[in-house]
Amino acid sequence: MTLININPDDLSRPDRYKLICGLVIPRPIALVTTVSENGVVNAAPFSFFNAFSDQPTIVALGVNSRPDGGMKDTATNINYTKEFVVHMVTKDIAEKMNVSCVNFPPDISEIEEANFTLKKSYAVNTPSIKESLVALECKLHSIIPLGIDRNITLGEVINISTTSDVVDVDKNYINIEKYQPIARLFGNMYASISDIFQLKRLNYQEWMNDKELSKLKKNNNKEED
Numbered sequence: 001m002t003l004i005n006i007n008p009d010d011l012s013r014p015d016r017y018k019l020i021c022g023l024v025i026p027r028p029i030a031l032v033t034t035v036s037e038n039g040v041v042n043a044a045p046f047s048f049f050n051a052f053s054d055q056p057t058i059v060a061l062g063v064n065s066r067p068d069g070g071m072k073d074t075a076t077n078i079n080y081t082k083e084f085v086v087h088m089v090t091k092d093i094a095e096k097m098n099v100s101c102v103n104f105p106p107d108i109s110e111i112e113e114a115n116f117t118l119k120k121s122y123a124v125n126t127p128s129i130k131e132s133l134v135a136l137e138c139k140l141h142s143i144i145p146l147g148i149d150r151n152i153t154l155g156e157v158i159n160i161s162t163t164s165d166v167v168d169v170d171k172n173y174i175n176i177e178k179y180q181p182i183a184r185l186f187g188n189m190y191a192s193i194s195d196i197f198q199l200k201r202l203n204y205q206e207w208m209n210d211k212e213l214s215k216l217k218k219n220n221n222k223e224e225d
């Protein structure tokens, strides 16, 4: 084994993309609905996606340009309506999500092709996807341009739409068995959550106590040897 250091600037664009996307994993997937100037509802998945702040409640999408340099419909629509809905992609809608990113001609609706059903959202005019377990209704917070063909779109979540199976509102508890979000790895690979473990977060006192305890255990073991 040899240590390697890679300056992304030394790589070709496709190799750089492949490396960063392949190493920063797993990434959750946002299935984003938006509405065009003509009222057409658009859906597309984004895995340059995560939550970044609780107050304000901010999620971010990394939106690229199309290969021809034009803006993706999602970006055009968000610029126009200043809102969007992020649906967390769970196992049960994974295949439909995959259909939604086929590059259909403009007159074909990816929502219909993927067999998704639209429903009215609670706090925004952009419709939501009925089959989704968690929808984050967002108003546009800001857009950070990154170079010529990339941007980060920040959305402020103004309503979380889910079900009582997924979130127990009284206990503020999430039922991960029911929720089952999937993540993107790289290429055509995805992952589901199947190996959950816990790590207790320690404060300094607890850390010191733990250290003392393991020292004692070590010494006891030595004496027994």
Ligand SMILES: Cc1cc2nc3c(=O)[nH]c(=O)nc-3n(C[C@H](O)[C@H](O)[C@H](O)COP(=O)(O)O)c2cc1C
Binding pocket: 029, 042, 043, 044, 045, 046, 047, 048, 049, 062, 063, 064, 065, 071, 072, 073, 074, 075, 098, 100, 101, 102, 103, 184
């Ligand atoms: C799982 C998955 C994740 C994706 N993530 C992104 C992403 O983070 N950013 C992006 O610009 N495109 C991403 N894409 C590609 C877009 O979904 C694709 O370009 C889509 O057709 C854009 O649709 P639109 O023009 O309707 O917005 C992803 C595709 C898939 C299947």
